[in-house]
Amino acid sequence: MTARTAADARAEARDAYRAGFAACPTNRLLDRMGDKWVGLVLKELAEGPQRYGELARSIPGASQKMLTQTLRHLERDGLLSRTVTPAVPVRVDYELTPLGQSLLPVLNAVTRWAEQNIGQVDRARRAYDAQQG
Amino acid sequence: MTARTAADARAEARDAYRAGFAACPTNRLLDRMGDKWVGLVLKELAEGPQRYGELARSIPGASQKMLTQTLRHLERDGLLSRTVTPAVPVRVDYELTPLGQSLLPVLNAVTRWAEQNIGQVDRARRAYDAQQG
DNA sequence: CGGGATCCGCAATGATACTG
DNA sequence: CAGTATCATTGCGGATCCCG
Numbered sequence: 001m002t003a004r005t006a007a008d009a010r011a012e013a014r015d016a017y018r019a020g021f022a023a024c025p026t027n028r029l030l031d032r033m034g035d036k037w038v039g040l041v042l043k044e045l046a047e048g049p050q051r052y053g054e055l056a057r058s059i060p061g062a063s064q065k066m067l068t069q070t071l072r073h074l075e076r077d078g079l080l081s082r083t084v085t086p087a088v089p090v091r092v093d094y095e096l097t098p099l100g101q102s103l104l105p106v107l108n109a110v111t112r113w114a115e116q117n118i119g120q121v122d123r124a125r126r127a128y129d130a131q132q133g
Numbered sequence: 134m135t136a137r138t139a140a141d142a143r144a145e146a147r148d149a150y151r152a153g154f155a156a157c158p159t160n161r162l163l164d165r166m167g168d169k170w171v172g173l174v175l176k177e178l179a180e181g182p183q184r185y186g187e188l189a190r191s192i193p194g195a196s197q198k199m200l201t202q203t204l205r206h207l208e209r210d211g212l213l214s215r216t217v218t219p220a221v222p223v224r225v226d227y228e229l230t231p232l233g234q235s236l237l238p239v240l241n242a243v244t245r246w247a248e249q250n251i252g253q254v255d256r257a258r259r260a261y262d263a264q265q266g
Numbered sequence: 267c268g269g270g271a272t273c274c275g276c277a278a279t280g281a282t283a284c285t286g
Numbered sequence: 287c288a289g290t291a292t293c294a295t296t297g298c299g300g301a302t303c304c305c306g
Contacts, residue, residue, distance in 0.1 A: 007282090010193070017194040025247035027172055028254075033243075034167015036299075039160055052268055060143070061150040063300050068269065078257025089267040090306085099253050106246045110166075113239045114158035120232050121161075124211025169279075185288055196280055201289065222287040223286085 032077065037062045037070045039107065042096070045080060046104055049095035079103060165210065170195045170203045172240065175229070178213060179237055182228035212236060 021027060032038060040059050044050060050058070056067055071094060074080045079100035085091040096104075154160060165171060170192065177183060177191050189200055204227060207213045212233035218224040229237075 013193045021194050025251035026244045029247040030166055030172050033163055039163050060146045061154050076258055076261045077254045106242050109239050109242045111159045114162040118158035121210045125209055128209045
């Protein structure tokens, strides 16, 4: 059948919308910042360059894999730079780029809102949960 | 064996750290905002109250399930209110609460950075990909 | 020291059908 | 109209072993 059902139309609209959605800068950024360890890594590097091991010790919650993956993503996006110093043993330093530093104020805005309003959120959550299990 | 291996110690450190991590307001907020459709929904409701169907049409990329789930989460966190008007057919309106509105400037900060810097991010990404496939 | 490679479980996401 | 219920998928996050 070549009949165009309503479902087909909806599916097409979805796909078209999602193409635009994936390209939307805001959502791309939110997606990145929503990555579990991105916020922590940026906060750590905000205070200065650090070696891989230092980061790993500062953020013991992240597995090696996730820490490396997070660092690679941020490097790919140009938010931080990775510097390898050939020696024995090898030394690798991570540092925020100017672009990465320009993101810090945004991150701080998020942090400030979160700290100031987390109480209200928790109260709302308790009220919601109490009212209807 | 009751021997305490280094792996055990690391596992404990991880768990302890993660408990604190889960409680960190910033990460909780980033997690929520990172939810795929939260940004879109907030942007839509920023312009005024809307009915469920309006939202669904404005955001065709989201399935019914995900839209409803997103709305429920935001309602639970006290960021928006859900008003049911008993009628035939039923009418349900969603509206940002003051708390939800107070989050808009933060979201706008994210949007502004994203729009201004997405070009650099894309350039960095192309450079990274070109250099090492 | 700073990873890479691999395998795995589970939760997030989604498509579809049905309901008050 | 505004959902709920159900089932399928997939990929994130993680554990573990190995390497230069």
